[in-house]
Amino acid sequence: MPIKRIIDGLNEFQDNYFVAHRELFEHLSHGQNPEVLFITCSDSRIDPFLITQSQPGDLFVIRNVGNIIPPYGRFNSAEAAGIEYAIEALGIKDVVVCGHSHCGAMKGLLQIGNLAQQMPSVYEWLRYHGEPTRRLVLDNYKGYPHEKLLKIAIEQNVLTQIENLETYPVIRSKLHSNQLTLHAWIYEIESGEVFAYSGEDGKFRVLENRPFPVPTPLIVTHAT
CATH class of the missing domain: 1.20.5 (Single alpha-helices involved in coiled-coils or other helix-helix interfaces)
Known part of the structure; x- marks a missing residue:
């Protein structure tokens, strides 16, 4: 068993x-003295320590369905408590929001009406916190094939969470004084590659030997 x-x-x-x-x-x-706050999905295929080859104690990890960070003040969430503790108590200076390919939460978000009866808690979580991503994708990328639409949703969801992070007073303060850097990543399960958002062209690029800190405001572009 x-x-x-x-x-x-x-x-x-x-x-x-x-x-x-x-x-x-x-x-x-x-x-503990972790180096990075790593925010990612609860999906069993994602292991932050494995894909970054980190040791116990290196990462402070927050995980939930869809790697979602509720905006500050919406309610007193576990995510909010984790963020404040990581930044204030542990002095972390790098925050990664890492989505992933084939994300079930994003699949559900694009067909959210189907979740209401079967998984009402998942439905409420995504309806409440995923609507900005869902609306952006469905309004601006009509006619795209499903797989392309899912990829866009995964990317836009990560960027939405970066924007939500910036609503936290502790995050805004550290960003203002250049004591904190945000990173937007996508882990591709089938290739093992990680793609990072690049402010130079507003696209996710393969992450190799240098980081791509997230600039503001965020703009992401997609080839038609």
Whole structure:
């Protein structure tokens, strides 16, 4: 059964990985000092530590359906608490919002009426927080094939969350004093590549040897 495999993995971790890295975990027991706030989707195919080859303690991670950040003040969300803690208490200076290809949340957003009865909580989450992305995509990209429309929705959703982040007082203050940098990424599951938003041309480009900090205002373009 699946849980047995998880327990076997736990035992393997304790007997081998933990023993080999005992000094690291002893160090982590005294506190954390992550370098990046990494905001991504709950999708099981996304592993921030795996794709960035990071160690425990390197990333402060916030995950939810659709890598969504509610605007500041809309309600007292877990996401808001995590953001404030990461920036104020931990002093993080880089924030990544990472969407991904084949995102089920974005598929649902484009056909949101179908979710109301089957998954009412998912419906309410996406209807409440995904409407700016849905409206932008459906109003401006009519006639696009479904796969292209989904790709655009995934990209625009990431940029919407960047804009939502900028409504947080702690984020705006740090950005104003150049103490914080925002990054908009898309992880492509089938290729393993990460695409970062480039302000130079308003497109997502393959991320290789240099970062693409997000400028404001955000503009993203798509070839017809």
